[in-house]
Amino acid sequence: MQNSTTKTASMVEGGILASIAIVFALISVYLPFLGVIVNLIWPVPILLLGVRHGLKASLMCLAVAGIIIAILINPIQAISVVFGFGFIGIALGYAINQAWSPLKTMIIGTGASLLSKGAVLLISIVLMGINPLTVQLAATGQALEQALSIYQSLGFTAEQLQEIRTTMETTIGLLKYIMPAGFALASVVDTYINYLIAKKILARLGNPQPEFTEFRLWQIPGYVLWIYGVSLLLVTFYNQDPTNILYLIGVNVQMVTNVILLIQGLSIAYYYIHYKNWPNFLKSLIVILLFSNQFLVQVVVLMGAFDVVFDYRRLNTRNK
Incomplete structure (x- = not known):
């Protein structure tokens, strides 16, 4: 009797959550301005x-949602949603169900998210004959021309316009090479957002999840610094040949490890603000300054790198 009740509850709950996923898909199609946000949290019901x-x-819920989306919208949309977002929900749901640690859950979810993005890219190219990366770069180029037109109407000189064009074209050119790193970092972000939302909902449902280690105590493995160093060497040696596979590997790995070291450096800053009992608003101030000052970004990255070597916070000593 109890098994029957549990099975019925599972089916009812699955129907409700599948309906929510379908509504999310409809919103993303018919209300495009909400589409980005809704797509980002689409995995949560699954x-x-x-x-x-x-x-x-969760697999049955995903299949049902995919079939109904194919009927209500179109099969391509269903495939894109299921492959693009569904597997993140499957992976995170399984990891949390197995009571894995938050870090392990994040790693599993990030891997699923990265594979999903690759699958959507492949589906777009094979089924629709459209390469989203090429489309995005073309749109960025058009945006550059529009921006230059606006600057020209504002009275910018030809020299200033040329300088802006050169800078932006260099940036757009770099984007072509660092897209894998961009995908990897985006996968971490969307996995973290879905995990946080699910964690809050589960807490309200009486199923609290373990917390991450406090940010001020985060510590990256020492081998990350070795990987960072190798990526710098690859970028330096093959800088004159940006199409070389070793350069492409180096520049993407450098970008990812740079962000990891930046987070490590920020963790150190948070640690000392806490240790010195300074006002908490300084944490927000540092983050704001990082978005506006490239020099400060490099300083924080170096702080993170030096901490790996010298262990400023003596975390390794405490863990022994």
């Missing part, structure tokens, strides 16, 4: 079902 009722329930 995730919640996986946590509460297991992998099989």
Whole structure:
């Protein structure tokens, strides 16, 4: 009797969460200005079902949602949603259901997100004959021309316009090479957002999840610094040949490890603000300054790198 009740509850809950996923898909199509936000959290219903009722329930929910989206909208949209976002929910739901640590859950979710993005890219190229990366770069080029037209109407000189064009074209050219790193970092961000939302919902449902280690105590493995150093060497040696595979690997790995060291450096700053009992608003101030000052970014990255070597906070000593 109890098994029957549990099965019925699972089916009812699965139907409700599948309906929410379908509504999210409809919103993303018919209300494009909300589409980015809705797509970002689309995995949450699938995730919640996986946590509460297991992998099989979440897979069934994903399949049902995909079929109904194909009927209501079109099959391409269904495939894009299922492959692009569904697997993140499946992976995170399974990891949380298995009571894995937050870090391990994030790694699994990030991997699923990265694979999903690759799958969507492949589907777009094969089924629709459209390369989203090429489309995005073309749109960026058009935006550059529009921006230059606006600057010209504002009275910028020809020399100033040329300087802006050169800078922006260099940036756009770099984007072509660092897209894999961009995908990797985006995968971390969307996984973290879905995990946080699900964590809050699960807490309200009486299923609290373990917390991450306090940010001020975060510590990256020492091998990250070695990887960073190798990537710098690759970029330096092959800088004159940006199409070389070793340069492409180096520049993408450098970007990812740069962000990791930046986070490590920021963790150190938070640690000392806490240790010195300074006002908490300084934490927000540092983050704001990082977005506006490239020199400060490099300083914080170096702080992170030096901490890996010298262990300023003596975290390794405490853990022994």
